[in-house]
Amino acid sequence: MEQKSDRKVPVPTVRRLPRYLHLLKRxxxxxxxxxxxxxxxxxLELESIQVRKDISYTGIVGKPRVGYAVDELVGAIEDFLxxxxxxxxxxxxxxxxxxALLGYSGFQKHGLDIVAAFDNKEEKIGMxxxxxxxxxxxELEQRLETLEATIAILTLPAAVAxxxxxxxxxxxxxxxxxxxxxxxxxxxxxxxxxxxLSAGLAVLSIKLGHK
Amino acid sequence: MEQKSDRKVPVPTVRRLPRYLHLLKRxxxxxxxxxxxxxxxxxLELESIQVRKDISYTGIVGKPRVGYAVDELVGAIEDFLxxxxxxxxxxxxxxxxxxALLGYSGFQKHGLDIVAAFDNKEEKIGMxxxxxxxxxxxELEQRLETLEATIAILTLPAAVAxxxxxxxxxxxxxxxxxxxxxxxxxxxxxxxxxxxLSAGLAVLSIKLGHK
Numbered sequence: 027m028e029q030k031s032d033r034k035v036p037v038p039t040v041r042r043l044p045r046y047l048h049l050l051k052r053x054x055x056x057x058x059x060x061x062x063x064x065x066x067x068x069x070l071e072l073e074s075i076q077v078r079k080d081i082s083y084t085g086i087v088g089k090p091r092v093g094y095a096v097d098e099l100v101g102a103i104e105d106f107l108x109x110x111x112x113x114x115x116x117x118x119x120x121x122x123x124x125x126a127l128l129g130y131s132g133f134q135k136h137g138l139d140i141v142a143a144f145d146n147k148e149e150k151i152g153m154x155x156x157x158x159x160x161x162x163x164x165e166l167e168q169r170l171e172t173l174e175a176t177i178a179i180l181t182l183p184a185a186v187a188x189x190x191x192x193x194x195x196x197x198x199x200x201x202x203x204x205x206x207x208x209x210x211x212x213x214x215x216x217x218x219x220x221x222x223l224s225a226g227l228a229v230l231s232i233k234l235g236h237k
Numbered sequence: 238m239e240q241k242s243d244r245k246v247p248v249p250t251v252r253r254l255p256r257y258l259h260l261l262k263r264x265x266x267x268x269x270x271x272x273x274x275x276x277x278x279x280x281l282e283l284e285s286i287q288v289r290k291d292i293s294y295t296g297i298v299g300k301p302r303v304g305y306a307v308d309e310l311v312g313a314i315e316d317f318l319x320x321x322x323x324x325x326x327x328x329x330x331x332x333x334x335x336x337a338l339l340g341y342s343g344f345q346k347h348g349l350d351i352v353a354a355f356d357n358k359e360e361k362i363g364m365x366x367x368x369x370x371x372x373x374x375x376e377l378e379q380r381l382e383t384l385e386a387t388i389a390i391l392t393l394p395a396a397v398a399x400x401x402x403x404x405x406x407x408x409x410x411x412x413x414x415x416x417x418x419x420x421x422x423x424x425x426x427x428x429x430x431x432x433x434l435s436a437g438l439a440v441l442s443i444k445l446g447h448k
Contacts, residue, residue, distance in 0.1 A: 040437040040443045048418035052395055071420045108442045126337035136438055177441070184263055201445045203437065207259035209282050219441035222435070225252040226414065227347055228428035230388070231319045232251045234412045 039080045043103050044082065044136075045070055048098045093114030109137040114175040115203075118190055119182035120145040120160055123205055124225075127181060128155040141173050163190065170197035177201040184208035250291045254314050255347075256281055257292065261311045273304030320348040325386040326414075330393035330399055331356040331371055334416055334434075338392060339366040350385050374401065381408040388412040395419035 049069055053061055063081070067074035078088065084102040088094045104110040115133075117124055120143050127133075128143055145151065146163040153160050161169055178199045182190055187206040194202070201217045204210060212218050260280055264272055274292070278285035289299065295313040301307045315321040328335055330356050338344075339354055354366065356429075357374040364371050372380055389410045393401055398417040405413070412428045414422060423429050 035443060037440055041433070044433060044435040044439050045418065048395065069420065085332050087420075107439050108445070111443075122340055122342040126341045128438040129333055129340070130337045130434075131333040132434065133438065136435055136442075138438065176445070184259065203441055207256065207335050209280065217441060219437055219444070221437045222252070222255060222425050223341075223343065224255040224347055225431070226430055226432045227249055227344065227349065228255050228318050230412050230414055230428060231324075231347075232246060232317075233318070233428040233430070234387070 035083050036095045039083060040107075042070075042072070042076075042080050043084075043107060046077070046087065047100065047103045047107075050096055050103070053096045054100060058096055060093050060095055060108075063088055065093065071106075073236070084169075107136070109135075112137050112139055113177055114139055114141045114173060114177045115177035115179055116170065116173060116194075116199075117143045117158075117179040117181060118163065118166070118194070119151050119180060119206070120147075120155065121181060121183075124179075124181035125155055127179060128158050138177065140179070141175060142169060144169075166190070166193050167197045170194065170199065175177075175199065177203060179203045179205065246294050250294055251318075253281075253283070253287075253291050254295075254318060256316045257288070258318075261307055261314070264312060269304055269307055271304050272310075274299055276304065279425045315348075318347070320346075323348050323350055323381065324388055325350055325352045325384060327352065327381065327384060327386045327389040327391055327405075327410075328354045328369075328390040328392060328419065329356075329374065329377070329405070330391060330417070331361050331366065332392060332394075335371075335390075335392035336366055337417070338390060349388065351390070352386060353380060355380075377401070377404050378408045379403065386410065388414060390414045390416065391421075392416045400418050 046066060049066060063077040063082050064074045067077045068172050084106040086094060086099055086102045111169050117128060117140050124143065128140060133140065140158055143160045144163045144166055146161055151162045160171065176199060178194045180187055180190065180202060184207055187208050191210045191212055192203065195212055195216055202212060203219050203221060205221050207222065210218060219233050257277060260277060274288040275285045278288045295317040297305060297310055297313045326349050328339060328351050335354065341349060344351065351369055354369050354371045355374045355377055356362065356371055360372045361371050387410060389405045391398055391401065391413060395418055398419050398421050402413065402421045402423055406423055406427055413423060414430050414432060416432050418433065421429060
């Protein structure tokens with residue numbers, strides 16, 4: 027068997043793994059114990075060869091005529107994605123998108139605990155949103171020392187995104203999930219993942235023929 | 238000059254257009270009147286040939302030594318994406334992600350007005366979230382007649398996503414932005430765009446080496 031650590035995982039595979047996980051958890055909820063690659067493929071409109079290949083990265087191989095043991099595969103995908111352990115995150119920029127994300131419980135299911143939020147608006151500081159306290163952005167470095175947060179979610183206006191990035195990188199943040207509509211520069215050992223909700227809306231809009 | 242309508246626009250191009258738009262709007266805010274493809278490329282860490290090609294789909298061509306007129310390009314991208322006109326949308330499923338999206342003002346900037354939300358939980362019906370009324374899901378077909386909504390945002394549990402899809406398709410919805418973690422079937426003339434926030438988190442997690 028190949029060692030999973032020897033293989034670089036393609037990004038499209040990584041992006042599909044959460045979809046397998048969603049489906050498998052529904053199977054668990056229904057008491058189903060095993061599922062074939064073909065069944066997964068049919069339900070998600072993928073090719074079964076693709077499903078088998080994606081899943082092989084987690085180190086799990088299906089059994090002929092039985093498929094995958096659902097519980098085992100859930101565990102393997104969660105382990106593989108690091109979602110079976112907890113990671114602390116902070117969110118910076120409590121505007122409309124930031125507040126929205128603070129209210130979204132989905133991240134917790136994936137091992138991500140947002141432990142604090144930061145903003146520079148007087149009226150927001152000291153409040154909490156869905157139980158998450160909002161601190162002053164100028165306390166970022168000091169607070170990050172004790173929060174043990176390795177991930178920062180940036181939902182900031184473009185104008186201040188780089189300045190804040192420089193601060194949090196210095197304070198030891200290793201991963202940045204950037205929802206701000208701007209490219210940011212960070213050292214090579216810091217991972218930056220961009221997210222742009224308007225990209226999906228653009229594709230939908232174009233396909234709907236609004237042009 | 239090529240006619241934009243004669244060319245099929247690649248999805249990656251469409252996904253990049255909102256990023257150009259974000260940048261151009263910052264230029265407008267700073268009173269800047271023109272920008273070159275090279276400058277856009279540098280700021281977004283893209284290749285300038287890519288930028289020129291993407292922008293050419295909107296029908297706009299830059300001038301040598303001047304570049305693009307910022308105002309003109311903003312208008313062209315917004316027209317191209319259909320974001321200069323308004324589209325009504327409904328959101329179905331006011332759980333944590335649904336509530337979050339109702340609180341996100343970013344869609345309005347892109348011409349999308351969420352005019353109503355639907356849920357089947359007694360305690361939510363009749364409430365409003367950020368000024369958007371929540372109706373009973375069993376009134377979907379009836380309400381959709383008067384709401385003139387062509388887009389539905391689905392933030393539903395997987396178990397009911399298909400049933401609701403069938404209803405809204407019958408009621409004339411032409412585009413579905415599906416945040417539910419499940420594939421849905423719809424007629425060919427209905428556009429379905431999938432969005433999975435956990436996919437981005439998976440990529441970040443893997444890159445951070447949690448495995």
